[in-house]
Amino acid sequence: MGAYAESYRRSIEDPEGFWLQQADAIDWFTRPRSAHSTEPAGSGDVDRWFADGVLNTSYNALDRHVIGGRGEQPALIFHSEVTGRRRSFSYADLLERVGKLGGALTALGVGKGDGVVIYLPMIPEAVIAMLACARIGAVHSVVFGGFAPAELAKRIDDAQPVVIISAAYGLEADRVIAYKPMLDTALELSEHQPRHCVIVPRNDHADAPVVEMSEPRDLDLAALMRDARIEPAVPVEVAATDPLYILYTSGTTGKPKGIVRDNGGHAVALSYAMRSIFDVGPGEVMFTASDVGWVVGHSFIAYAPLLVGATTVLYEGKPVSALRQAQDTAGGQAQDAGAFWRVVAEHGVRVLFTAPTAIRAIRKVDPDGEAIAASDLSTLQTLFLAGERLDPDTYRWADDQLGVPVVDHWWQTETGWPIVANLRGLEPMPIKPGSSTVPVPGYQVAILDEHGTPVPVGAEGAICLRRPLPPGTLTGVWGDPQRFVTGYLETYPGYYLTGDGGYLDDDGYLFVMGRTDDVINVAGHRLSTGQLEAVLATHPAVAECAVIGVADPLKGQLPRGLVVIKSGVEIDHDQLRDELVALVRQEIGAIASLRRIDAVPALPKTRSGKVLRKTMREIADGQHTQVPSTIEDPSVIDGLRPILTQ
Missing domain, CATH: 3.30.300.30 (ANL, C-terminal domain)
Structure with missing residues (x-):
């Protein structure tokens, strides 16, 4: 029996022992004695992990690496393709800044369990703010930067934040996005009003808008960070089952659906994913080309790389950008398809993780891979793709051009980490174009028909996950326990409904064919x-x-x-x-x-x-x-x- 088969078997037959063993990779204030339990929720019950454990996610992401002698290692690299700026933060640097912001939030009245909305572009303060909230036990909710005021207002009303952290503006190519005016409009629309709005001042663009501050509500982040009276926050002890963050995903009712992630299961699952799936460890560089407003950015920019002592790249820009001074042969503005490859070459990236749509955008502009050939990609070991279906043609193009494994994997906002993947750190497997490969240990994938009956191998049906769901998956919907039960657990009792359709082949490989409402009946x-x-x-x-x-x-x-x-x-x-x-x-x-x-x-x-x-x-x-x-x-x-x- 191979390493994957043995790990998977044990995770299903002995989840208690398997996940307590994985929990050893995390530093606990109180180590859990039990792994899985359930808790009533609405008309059903939900899974809980490490309920008797106590920890702090920020401590695990920062302090323990500094204590362990890795303080001078780069933790976060900020790479802005928009402004050309590069900035590196060591673990010690990041710990100092996170501690100071955590202390500032505490001084503003934010306590354990309180909400903080983060409405920021892709700048270092976004990750610092997330970790600062985790440090003091506050529950952060990152709203995608540039969201329209009406949508931001809905999330403010749902999350009920004590403080909102935002910025003067964000940048996209040559466009300046005025965040502060949008925040002001959102607060005019929302019923809930925070005590304070902490604004990040930017000064990296000639057309920067003038920021109007409303005192005493609005505060300048730079001034707060310089305030000598503010003591750095120490890590607050939180229960493993306490919420770490809320992340809003699309709902069908018009009301935001806030997915809740816990602290303990999240830390254990992401640490396991980095080792077994992504094969990234201490000192190695991971570039996740996403946004911290999405689950991919939460899991694999802000948290997972830091939990294992790796270096994470925070990228501001798009996969393809206009060359400001160049014209193409048709007289239009030339396109630059080399941005991602520059990041890999400059920072020695081991693993690149992005969405198939980014690769298709690059391929459209650079079908012959000239920008790839011109770049030193010798450090790149693997390209991971997720977020939508990876069509075989895009897979083959990337595989041919890069010459490294191109790994499709499948997961959701709700699960927080991969459900199905090719586990490069555990046992690399043959790649089948069109398949995300096999279920990750802890996930029991089943293909069911409309009556809840398993279908034969090769037949399409609804992709479901047999309970219990593993650590790191959602623990509920913020403020509405019944919505979790109704939306995910009631359709097929004993299973979690993913909403995707697909099939398993004879080798146990999963082929995800799209949302179940994207099936055509001809x-x-x-x-x-x-x-x-x-x-x-x-x-x-x-x-x-x-x-x-x-x-x-x-x-x-x-x-x-x-x-x-x-x-x-x-x-x-x-x-x-x-x-x-x-x-x-x-x-x-x-x-x-x-x-x-x-x-x-x-x-x-x-x-x-x-x-x-x-x-x-x-x-x-x-x-x-x-x-x-x-x-x-x-x-x-x-x-x-x-x-x-x-």
């Missing part, structure tokens, strides 16, 4: 949009694509395809459509009935890279649709409406 035949998209993506002219099911009076639904053509590729749209239709017929069959395919400039996406298929489907069906507040560029939807409604 004349009684169920087709996965992911399956159709995988075929379209193999065409050499296609940079990215999406398939939606639209209502049809005869067949119930018909698929429609939307494709983005690679930069520099000249092809007649009718010719492309005919070739794609023929390709689908060849690979899937005439039953797919895919005949309508439109070439579009861009696909609408959330800021985390997920394609808004449901929104496009509702527009095509003539339904009233509410565009999610997480959309990256609303103008993309506006441009698609005439096409979708034809």
Whole structure:
């Protein structure tokens, strides 16, 4: 039995012993004597981990490494592609700043269990603020920087923060985003009012907006950090089951859905993930190209690398940016696809983690990988991709260009860490394009039909997780225990409903085909949009694509395809459509009935890279649709409406 099989078997047959052993990687004030328990919640019960344990997450991320002699090692590297700034913080530096901000928050009346909303761009203060809250036992809620005031107001009302930490402005390419005015507007809209707003002053852009401070509510962070009267905070002892943070994810009711993460299970799970999945340890550099407003940024920028004594890169910018002084051959602004590779080369990155949409954006601009070839990527060991389905064509391109393992893995905001992965630190496995590989120890994956019955191997169904859920997964929905039970646990008793569909093959590899509401029913035949998209993506002219099911009076639904053509590729749209239709017929069959395919400039996406298929489907069906507040560029939807409604 291999290392993976043995670890997985033990995690399922002896979860108590397995997870208590993993808990040894964390420093505890009171070491837990038991691992799993349950607690009543709404009309059901929820899983709890290490309920008798006491710890502090900030201590585990910082203090113990300084005490252990790693104080001068880089902990956080700030790399701004927007301004060109680079800044490195050692573990000792970071500990000093986190302690000081923790002391400042305490002086402002923030105590154990109180809420703090963090509304910041990708600057070091974002990570420092998260760790400062963890240090004093406060519950932080990071709201994605630049969220519209109305959405920010909803989260303020739900989280009820004592203090809000924000900034004067944020930067995106050549655009300045005025955070403070948006915060002011949000506070005019919200019923709850914090005691104070702590504002980070920035001075790294010529067009920086003038910040209007409302005294005594608004305070300057730089002034607070210089205040000699403020004593650095010491780590507060918290129960393993105490909440560490709230992270809002999309809900169907219009009310924000705050996923709650605990302290103990979170620390144990992330430490285990770094060792077994990502194979990153002390002194090694991990570059997670995400945002701290999303779960990926929480887990693998702010917490996991620091928990194991690694170096984490905080990146401000996009995967592809405009070259300000250069023009392309068509007279437009040239695009720079080398930003990620510069980060890897400059900082000696071992593991790069990003979303497939970022790789597709890079590939669209640099299909031959010239920027990759021009970069020294000798330190890079693995590219990890997650956040959406990794189509086989994008996988093959990245694999060919980089020459390192390209590892798809699958998880959710709710789980906080990977459900299915190729465990590079435990036992690397053969890669199957289109599959996230195998369940991570602790997760029992089941494929169920609509009646809750397991389906045969190879058959598609709803992907569910048999309880108990492992440590690190959500412990509830903030302020609404019943919403957790109703939304995730009631559909299939004994299981957690992921909302995704897919299948397991003979080797136990999982293929995630997309959200279950992205399954198309064509004349009684169920087709996965992911399956159709995988075929379209193999065409050499296609940079990215999406398939939606639209209502049809005869067949119930018909698929429609939307494709983005690679930069520099000249092809007649009718010719492309005919070739794609023929390709689908060849690979899937005439039953797919895919005949309508439109070439579009861009696909609408959330800021985390997920394609808004449901929104496009509702527009095509003539339904009233509410565009999610997480959309990256609303103008993309506006441009698609005439096409979708034809």
